[in-house]
Amino acid sequence: MIPFLDLKAQYASIKSEIDTAVLGVLASAQYILGDEVAHLEEEFADYCDVKHAVAVNTGTSALHLALLAAGVGRGDEVVTVPFTFVATVSAICYTGALPVFVDVEPVTLTMDPAKLEAAITPRTKAIIPVHLYGQVADMDAIMTIAARHGIPVIEDACQAHGAEYKGHRAGSMGISGCFSFYPGKNLGACGEGGIAVTNDDAHAKTMRMLRDWGQERRYHHVAKGFNYRMDGIQGAILRVKLRHLDGWTAARRAHAAHYSSLLAGLDTVKTPVEVADRRHVYHIYAVRCRDRDGLHRVLEAEGIQSGLHYPIPVHLQKAHEDLGYRPGDFPVSEAAARTVLSLPIYPEMTAKQVEQVVAAVEQDAYVG
Structure with a gap:
């Protein structure tokens, strides 16, 4: 049989590195966030050529927090595509905003910029192009339209770890970019995981607070947040896999x-x-x-x-x-x-x- 993907083969190829990393977390007892997750954030931000990375529990959570950091809320509209995994749209719905769709290009199956502007209204608060199957959408055209209307772009790069557009890494061109570390992804955890990247200091600070119950510091909750934290074991595993x-x-x-x-x-x-x-x-x-x-x-x-x-x-x-x-x-x-x-x-x-x-x-x- 030829499997669609072979996670056992991947594990076998780096077993000693993974086992050592996992045992290190168990010995440290830093099970939630901790040093391994912090190091992953630094290394993945560097990989994407951005200032900040905020590790979370899923790619969906990364999209949700990126939308909230951009100020998206109830009654707003967010433009995206219908040909994507449902999580893209679910994250929009979590904020209370309304998903508005534009069709995709027939060649790349990514957002068609020629159809984007017609979908923008005074209620549009964000645009989410999806870098489908590992190929980046036409970001120059999308960013030009977004800038003309003063609308932030959030890249759904959940399938595009390391993809590039004119020398720019996926996730680095919008106000933020979101990645999934679901096991089958190009960079996959041994369980769930995700990350949001950004060059915006304020957005990074907001996402860090929101992923951890809205805490500015321990027991000082300045926003209504979520339990979106990454496990330390996943952080350690992803650090190993990022090297490969x-x-x-x-x-x-x-x-x-x-x-x-x-x-x-x-x-x-x-x-x-x-x-x-x-x-x-x-x-x-x-x-x-x-x-x-x-x-x-x-x-x-x-x-x-x-x-x-x-x-x-x-x-x-x-x-x-x-x-x-x-x-x-x-x-x-x-x-x-x-x-x-x-x-x-x-x-x-x-x-x-x-x-x-x-x-x-x-x-x-x-x-x-």
């Missing part, structure tokens, strides 16, 4: 290039496009095909796991039917939801496994 991230990214990009080269001759499969001046980190290697569900079943029969990211766009999810959107409102997102299939990709994958996946795709009569 560039190597893992290089491996992902090599596998993606191998896939694209082998699939290039097929007119039945559309491979992902890496836009000029952007560094795609391939959290997901997503192809487009006519009968996505048919190919999914065929690969499964061949012992090859694949993924659906995402089969129902957020505006058509039952949980968000109160927003009033209908089928046809965002045709590019809806078309992507019907046609995108994620092929296995992870650093420990072998070239032979890539070739086996491609051979199965080539033989599939459903692809079109």
Whole structure:
């Protein structure tokens, strides 16, 4: 069987480093926040080329705190895309604000700047582009529109650790950037985790307080906060994995290039496009095909796991039917939801496994 990802293989490759780091936290008894988390914040901020990083318990929490730090609250509007994981929209709802959607570009499946300005109203308090699958959205165009209207941009970089746009790291261009450390991410914890990065001193201070019950100092609660703190063990594990991230990214990009080269001759499969001046980190290697569900079943029969990211766009999810959107409102997102299939990709994958996946795709009569 070829798994969609192989977390056991990743652990095996760095087992001694992880075990030593975890035992160090157990010995220190710094189970919540502590030195390991503080060091992770410093190292990840440096990795993203920003001043501050605030470690939290999930990527969703990072988005929530970034929105609150930007002043978003009840009655406001936040513009984002419907073709994303639901957490992007959930974080907006947590603040009491209203999610407003714009469609995505057909090539990158990231926010379409040409459609952004029409979605902005006097109630718009933030814009959240999503760096989908590991490729950064068109930030120059988005930032230009946002600046014209005086609206902060919060980057959902939960799938884009180390991705770049014209030499700038994902998360470093908006007022803040948010990352998930869910285990399957390019930089994943052994459990839940997330982080928000920013160059804004005030935003960093606010997010630090809000993640820890709104405390300015112990038992002095100056804001209504949350229990969004990162565990010390996750901080230690992530510090180990951060040292390997560039190597893992290089491996992902090599596998993606191998896939694209082998699939290039097929007119039945559309491979992902890496836009000029952007560094795609391939959290997901997503192809487009006519009968996505048919190919999914065929690969499964061949012992090859694949993924659906995402089969129902957020505006058509039952949980968000109160927003009033209908089928046809965002045709590019809806078309992507019907046609995108994620092929296995992870650093420990072998070239032979890539070739086996491609051979199965080539033989599939459903692809079109």
